Amino acid sequence: MATGICFLQLTSSVYPVSLCRIWNNGKLGGRTSSLNFVGWKQRRTLICAVNKDAEKSFKKTVEVDRLIDMLRDADDKELQQLVVENVLAFNEGFWIRLAARTETCKSEDDKACLLYYEELAALLMSVVDRLVHKTNEKIESATDVLKAILKPVVDEEEEITWPPRDPEALILMQKELNQREQEGHLDEGFLSEVNAQLRQAKEDGDKPGLEAMLQKVLQLYASRVLSKRSYAKKGVRDEVLKAEQFLETLIQAPEAEWNKLLLNGLTVGKGDISPEELYAVVKKRIERTLIRTEGGSYQQRMLTEYLKGIQARAEEIVNVLQGGSQ
Structure with missing residues (x-):
């Protein structure tokens, strides 16, 4: 006799059953069943139809529970790292599941459990908030660095042109980029900002000068980094x-x-x-x-x-x- 956890589809409703039994010729455990289902004898097996959406939801819940358990058992340093590595997982579904876990702590013996989950939720919100704030600061910093690099070739009073009218401007632009790279400012945040600006310029389609300028920034960056090793x-x-x-x-x-x-x-x-x-x-x-x-x-x-x-x-x-x- 085979068993398994599944959902048994009857008429238009889906009923959860903890044990799904495969029947053979109306027999259960070697004895003839007295249940009188229409057409039962003609069926050799009863197939348990699993609702795909429910299965997907169940798997997602298992993943979230696993993350919650890891966060619960982590020390301060490990918790910070887990938040960074799974920042995209802290969505509405995560907080709803964490609240549901808290609701399971209802008895007098579970007061410690309830308190812990409440403290964990507050701590996680604080860590995620700091991480988002820090990320926003980095984005702003990357924007400032890009503006500083482009300053020698950007004329704020006129339309952006490329190449710049003053050849000296390119030299100044490269010097600024080299200096920023030496100071460690040309990190992933900076490259992400340049690519975002470049993508927007391409989508707009009316700023060929800006597009060429940003391409030049990336070329100068690549040349600078690759030239470091011979x-x-x-x-x-x-x-x-x-x-x-x-x-x-x-x-x-x-x-x-x-x-x-x-x-x-x-x-x-x-x-x-x-x-x-x-x-x-x-x-x-x-x-x-x-x-x-x-x-x-x-x-x-x-x-x-x-x-x-x-x-x-x-x-x-x-x-x-x-x-x-x-």
């Missing part, structure tokens, strides 16, 4: 790896100079680095970046996109030159 020398004798050195020259150069550098550096132009050699070191640098950065982070995405941009530009140059030579 792979151009190998071994105790510092043997120079020409392909790596060439890639690092491209990484450090403004995007506007890539065409010229590629024409002068690749064998399809005037140089001695084959396209295959460049593609190989770009691939290796992307692999190193993936290892050294947090998976799914804005930093990882910006750095890998920058490297892929270099390869894409090289492929364009190669296709043009090889197509023209055929």
